[in-house]
Amino acid sequence: MYLPRKIRQFVPWFSESPEESLEKAYQAALMIKLIEDEYFEQQPIQQKNSSYSDEVFSYFEQEVNRNLRIVGDNLKKFKESRSFLRWAAQDYPRNQYFKNTDLIIEKLNVAEDIISTYEKLESGKNIKQPPKEQQQKLSNIANQERSSKPRTISDQTSVLPRSLLRTLNRIKREVEKSSDAEEEVIRNFRSSRDKTAISIRFLLILIIVPLLTHQITKNFIIAPIAEHYFVQEDQQVLFINRDFREEALQELQHFEETLRFEEILGMQPEMSEAEMEEKVREKAREIAEYYRYRSLNAIENIIADICSVIAFTIIIYRSREEIAVLKSFIDEFVYGLSDSAKAFIIILSTDIFVGYHSPHGWEVILEQISRHFGLPENREFNFIFIATFPVILDTIFKYWIFRYLNRISPSAVATYRNMNE
Structure with a gap:
């Protein structure tokens, strides 16, 4: 059973306020601008402006077309529903009204600029607003939103309850029969599926x-060579660093003292000095063999890690297209999280790496790295590193929140500040 055509035409007017429609158009325009800046060097999204393969460019083209449809539909909805719902708006102070008006005009300009740019490209007129000018306009809008934070009509109480409006919108989408809508859903699903498959495959390759x-x-390569030169010959250098030597001496001394202690308590029969010396000599051989293995393992780790870094670098260099898809996948996943989830992840990350208890974790990490590479433990270096590196990380976190997240998701920043307090 379908709603009458006339009723379905009025459902979008009731389901969203004009400012909500404009905000959706503005966010879709920002997404197109973000793709231009990140992947096409601030140029229009065209094949001639990129070096990507047909598959990757097709993905970007689908994303742009989808966002262009969102911009166009919501601009039309904004213009139609604003006059229809004008009676539902409340009275606002004069200064608040002009702040909202300026912000609406700026958002309209950005959305219409994007639409105009790609309409001209479609008609063969390669005219595009200078990237710097448009970027300045986006920055001015973001600054206005951060400084004034005006209350738009979407934040006010409407005549109809919002739950009822959302229900009407959902019913409209479910009962409206449109081949274009079905094709768009299928197209978006295929694009998302391909992007997810490429991203997961690339992550597995990287690991x-x-x-x-x-x-x-x-x-199979380093170990046989190292054993040939360090095990079969009577090498004079047994320990790779002084810490290994001190640990070996302490272990041998502890073994000898344990034997004498057990002999005094009668836990084992009395031994002559020759027997005692023979047992100590046998234990010394075991300790020497163990620390020889640790020294060889450290040398093997250094060379093998260098080979791993080279392999990782080659993969990164030869997979620029996959990196672009992976970055888009991560952006979509992260920005798809709720504001509370974003704030929780930020707080968890900052507390782990730069929080009150983080120095103990950094100390353990540095000790394990030293053991992995066979380096002597340097307490002074550890203390200096722990005193400076978390501070640098904390500064980077704060700068990222202020510079980037505050522009993309200001509500997540507000939630983060409230949770942090």
């Missing part, structure tokens, strides 16, 4: 290939 390179080079 598995360096690990396999490390294990293969270490066990």
Whole structure:
């Protein structure tokens, strides 16, 4: 059963306020501008302005067309519903009214500029607003939103309850029979599926290939060479650093003292000095063999890690298209989270890496890195690193929140500040 055509035409007017429609058009225009800046060097999204493959460019083209449809539909909805719902608006102070008006005009200009640019490209007129001028306009709008934070009509109480409006909108989408809508859903699903598959495959390659390179080079190439030069010969350098030597001496001394202690308590029969010396000598050989293995393992780790870094670099260099798709996938995933989830992840990350208890974690990490590469532990370096590096990370976090997140998702920043307090 379908709603009458005339009723369905009025459903969008009731389901969203004019300012909500304009905000959707503005966000879609910003998404197109973001794709231009990130992947096409602030140029229109065309094949001639990129070096991507047909598959990757087709994905970008689908994203732009989808956002252009969102901009066009919501601009039309804004212009039609604003006059229809004017009686539902409340009276506002004069200064608040002009702030809202200026913001609406700026958002309209940005959305209409994007529409005009790609309409001219479609008609063969390669005219585009200078990127710097448009970027300045976007920056001015973001600054206005951060400074004034005006209350738009979408924030006010409407005549109809919002839950009822959302229900009407959902019913409209479910009962309206449109081949274009179905094709768009299928097209978006295929694009999202391909993007997810490419991103997951690329992430697995980034993880598995360096690990396999490390294990293969270490066990089958480096280990035989290292054992040939360090095990079969009577090498004079047994320990790779002084910490290994001190640990070996302490372990041997502890073993000898344990034997004498057990002998005094009668836990084992009395031994002559020759027997005691023979046991100590046998234990010394075991300790020497163990620390020889640790020294060889450290050398093997250094060379194998270098090979892994080279393999990782080659993958990154040869996979620029996959990196672009992965970045888009991560952006969509992160920005798809709720504001509370974003704030929770930010707080969790900052507390782990730069929080009150983070120095203990950094100390453990530095000790494990030293053991992995066979380096002597340097307490002074550890203290200096712990005193400076978390501070640098904290500064980067705050700058990212102020410079980037505050422009993309100001509500997430507000939620983060409230949760942090």
